[in-house]
Amino acid sequence: MALASGVRFAPRALLRPWALLRGTTLGRTEPAAGGGGDGARRFGSQRVLVEPDAASGVAVMKLRNPPVNALSLELLTELVISLEKLENDKTFRGIILTSDCPRVFCAGLDLTEICGRNPAHCAEYWKAMQELWLRMYLSSLVLVAAINGACPAGGCIIALSCDCRVLADNPKYRIGLNETLLGIIAPFWLKDTYVNTIGHRASEQALQLGSLFPPAEALQVGLVDQVVPEDQVQSTALSEMARWLAVPDHARQLTKNMMRKATADRLLRQRDADTQNFVSFVCRDSIQKSLQAYLEKLRQRKG
Numbered sequence: 001m002a003l004a005s006g007v008r009f010a011p012r013a014l015l016r017p018w019a020l021l022r023g024t025t026l027g028r029t030e031p032a033a034g035g036g037g038d039g040a041r042r043f044g045s046q047r048v049l050v051e052p053d054a055a056s057g058v059a060v061m062k063l064r065n066p067p068v069n070a071l072s073l074e075l076l077t078e079l080v081i082s083l084e085k086l087e088n089d090k091t092f093r094g095i096i097l098t099s100d101c102p103r104v105f106c107a108g109l110d111l112t113e114i115c116g117r118n119p120a121h122c123a124e125y126w127k128a129m130q131e132l133w134l135r136m137y138l139s140s141l142v143l144v145a146a147i148n149g150a151c152p153a154g155g156c157i158i159a160l161s162c163d164c165r166v167l168a169d170n171p172k173y174r175i176g177l178n179e180t181l182l183g184i185i186a187p188f189w190l191k192d193t194y195v196n197t198i199g200h201r202a203s204e205q206a207l208q209l210g211s212l213f214p215p216a217e218a219l220q221v222g223l224v225d226q227v228v229p230e231d232q233v234q235s236t237a238l239s240e241m242a243r244w245l246a247v248p249d250h251a252r253q254l255t256k257n258m259m260r261k262a263t264a265d266r267l268l269r270q271r272d273a274d275t276q277n278f279v280s281f282v283c284r285d286s287i288q289k290s291l292q293a294y295l296e297k298l299r300q301r302k303g
């Protein structure tokens with residue numbers, strides 16, 4: 001992704017995204033309900049709906065992988081492709097990322113992708129997770145998360161990869177990295193993202209305790225930038241976007257790169273080792289058992 005200055009952000013190292021999209025509708029363009037001109041046309045895929053507004057240069061990207069927007073391999077892949085499509089289109093300067101699923105922004109990793117799967121699948125899945133994080137974290141576009149639902153673990157990482165976060169004021173919409181409560185460990189780049197956002201001491205505490213913060217606490221600790229009534233999340237996200245877009249792109253992009261590159265480079269340098277660590281960790285019998293038990297608990301909670 002080349003910047004105006006010629007500086008490159010994330011490398012184009014993506015796996016084989018298109019191969020994963022058999023049977024999906026990515027790339028289809030259709031008029032938005034009630035829409036007319038180019039600015040009102042939406043596109044996307046089965047799991048990612050993109051509503052572009054060419055006039056403002058802002059696209060709203062909605063996660064729609066019901067029931068909880070778990071980050072399946074397909075969703076990860078479709079997100080990367082939609083992001084790339086917008087980045088390559090000079091019309092767009094910003095994306096508002098939100099959820100199309102009621103009450104949940106994103107439930108994090110799709111645990112069914114790493115439970116009872118073989119090591120090759122877990123590796124492919126983890127590489128897709130790394131890829132999305134790298135693309136989002138270093139995106140040249142302004143990314144604003146309009147968090148309109150629960151936002152645990154991988155969902156929190158998606159939000160933290162954005163430049164700004166607006167959270168709906170609902171005590172059920174908690175945000176944080178709760179990995180330890182599942183018996184798993186956030187890898188270093190999730191930890192780094194946390195530390196970069198809320199600082200070392202707060203991260204140390206929150207990561208070990210697996211804290212999920214309700215809105216007021218999330219604001220206080222610095223995990224989100226604004227907490228607003230639920231019906232004002234989108235409008236506030238748009239106002240935030242306007243504030244970020246008021247800055248000249250090249251200056252903002254280079255500054256973002258300066259702030260984030262070292263963190264991304266750390267993963268880039270040890271991507272394969274990180275994948276191997278992940279696979280050997282999650283494929284352990286003991287970890288498989290605790291993931292299985294956690295999934296079971298989630299399923300039973302429902303009834």
Ligand SMILES: CC/C=C\C/C=C\CCC/C=C/CC(=O)SCCNC(=O)CCNC(=O)[C@H](O)C(C)(C)COP(=O)(O)OP(=O)(O)OC[C@H]1O[C@@H](n2cnc3c(N)ncnc32)[C@H](O)[C@@H]1OP(=O)(O)O
Nearest residue numbers: 070107108109110111112150153154185277278281298299
């Ligand atoms: C040495 C170290 C080396 C390497 C590192 C090792 C490991 C690193 C791994 C680290 C990364 C982890 C990041 C993660 O994201 S882990 C996932 C954590 N996610 C959660 O804990 C969220 C779990 N879900 C919930 O809390 C709730 O579902 C939620 C609040 C999101 C929504 O609640 P609601 O009441 O609306 O829905 P539910 O009834 O609970 O769920 C509906 C159905 O969805 C299923 N579900 C929920 N979450 C997940 C998920 N994450 N993956 C898969 N499926 C999920 C749930 O079971 C229900 O299913 P059905 O009953 O309908 O079948």
